[in-house]
Amino acid sequence: MAYTTFSKLNNDATKEPMFFGKPVNVARFDVQKFEVFEKLIEKQLSFFWRPEEIDVSRDRIDFINLPDHERHIFISNLKYQTLLDSIQGRSPNMALLPIVSLPELETWIETWSFSETIHSRSYTHILRNLYTDPSEVFEDIVLNQEIQKRASDIASYYDDLIHAVQYFQLHGLDQKEIPYINITGEQEDLTLRIMKKKLYMCICSVNALEAIRFYVSFACSFAFAERDLLEGNAKIIKLIARDEALHLNSTQQILNLWAEGKDDPEMAEIAVECHAQGKELFLRVAEQEKNWAKYLFKNGSMIGLNEDILCQYVEFISNQRMQAIGYEATFDVKTNPIPWINHWLTSDNVQVAPQEVEISSYLVGQINSKIDTEDLGNFKL
Amino acid sequence: MTKILSFNGEKFVFNPDMTILENLESHGIAVEYQCRQGYCGACRRRVTLGKVNYIIKPLVYLKNDEILICCSTIENDLTLL
Numbered sequence A: 001m002a003y004t005t006f007s008k009l010n011n012d013a014t015k016e017p018m019f020f021g022k023p024v025n026v027a028r029f030d031v032q033k034f035e036v037f038e039k040l041i042e043k044q045l046s047f048f049w050r051p052e053e054i055d056v057s058r059d060r061i062d063f064i065n066l067p068d069h070e071r072h073i074f075i076s077n078l079k080y081q082t083l084l085d086s087i088q089g090r091s092p093n094m095a096l097l098p099i100v101s102l103p104e105l106e107t108w109i110e111t112w113s114f115s116e117t118i119h120s121r122s123y124t125h126i127l128r129n130l131y132t133d134p135s136e137v138f139e140d141i142v143l144n145q146e147i148q149k150r151a152s153d154i155a156s157y158y159d160d161l162i163h164a165v166q167y168f169q170l171h172g173l174d175q176k177e178i179p180y181i182n183i184t185g186e187q188e189d190l191t192l193r194i195m196k197k198k199l200y201m202c203i204c205s206v207n208a209l210e211a212i213r214f215y216v217s218f219a220c221s222f223a224f225a226e227r228d229l230l231e232g233n234a235k236i237i238k239l240i241a242r243d244e245a246l247h248l249n250s251t252q253q254i255l256n257l258w259a260e261g262k263d264d265p266e267m268a269e270i271a272v273e274c275h276a277q278g279k280e281l282f283l284r285v286a287e288q289e290k291n292w293a294k295y296l297f298k299n300g301s302m303i304g305l306n307e308d309i310l311c312q313y314v315e316f317i318s319n320q321r322m323q324a325i326g327y328e329a330t331f332d333v334k335t336n337p338i339p340w341i342n343h344w345l346t347s348d349n350v351q352v353a354p355q356e357v358e359i360s361s362y363l364v365g366q367i368n369s370k371i372d373t374e375d376l377g378n379f380k381l
Numbered sequence B: 001m002t003k004i005l006s007f008n009g010e011k012f013v014f015n016p017d018m019t020i021l022e023n024l025e026s027h028g029i030a031v032e033y034q035c036r037q038g039y040c041g042a043c044r045r046r047v048t049l050g051k052v053n054y055i056i057k058p059l060v061y062l063k064n065d066e067i068l069i070c071c072s073t074i075e076n077d078l079t080l081l
């Protein structure tokens, strides 16, 4: 079934499933099947920010003064975040827009992906300030084995779905003449149900990315700021984390709507059928993140955070995220091993705990940390 | 009329000027939260008895017996897990 940018079929989107129904035609939001996606769009738009608004110039000194093993932690973490947002800036659009059937969900996906592009641009903003030439850092993202291991795992679920949908759009599902050779080079009987399974696993993988992997990286960024180091970076990560809370919320919505039979009945069956596979995926992500913690701290830990604590946090956050989508908690950790992370994840508007770091939205244009002799040209003694 | 909040077997007189989360915190109980604005789901809890009123409408997927404590007060005596 070929993709069309504007289907002329008369279509009541409120009766369609989220995915694999009739293509969206009129982008209308007066009637909605799942209002929550419209609410997420509004929230995401209200969160709009630009990296350039945040002054990161004071971070350079902190960075230069870090001991080697902490510089390794900071930069590796930033590389990993750059990878994750590079994937997120394009993949929800590529994978999900061709198969979405609700206008409010379609627009949410676009809004979501757009906010990821802001995250990506912010890493360049941070790195430009830390290095005269940040190329070496960016180039290492595709060379670094530890990062690559994660990259291929995340990308594979997206790629698997995208590949199947592309075949389906070109050839339909009748494979008598042209067999479907999947992304790993094997012939596969492609049915609508199989594409839906690929979609289910893809959404699980995206949820694990944004709800677990990202939070492990946030913990590292904020651990520096807890010591009053690299606070410009932390301000940016705080804004990114605020956005990510919405993103992971949206994939939890999708997974729960499916599992509770509120959308496509076939997806409810698939949620049961793929439960074991989904669980395995989350556990593998937890495992990978623990290995990542080992790599981060291989030359030594930092004050406030070490391999052990970060691994406990991986388990804690994995439990939380799995329960949020109706999976059982697997790990033994009951309490958050790094409770201080929560005040970094709190929305600015309702600041309860006084914070050392200024609230970024009030600071725009007020501080100029860089003063040259030129600025002092008008001073006479 | 005073309302009672029960949490983990402990009972507290509920202060209606604060959210459930703030009530618990005011008694020195550390519970999970993140956004404190009803959109992240970190403060999701199960209710076994009672009803809540939302100050901010939750943006999070909640099952029948689940509530967000960061943006709600209690309507009547409430038992939380």
Ligand code: FES
Binding pocket: B032, B033, B034, B035, B036, B037, B038, B039, B040, B041, B042, B043, B044, B060, B068, B069, B070, B071
């Ligand atoms: S703390 Fe985020 S929803 Fe309550």
Ligand SMILES: [Fe+2]
Binding pocket: A085, A088, A115, A116, A119, A240, A244
């Ligand atoms: Fe992001």
Ligand SMILES: [Fe+2]
Binding pocket: A088, A116, A210, A243, A244, A247, A248
């Ligand atoms: Fe995201």
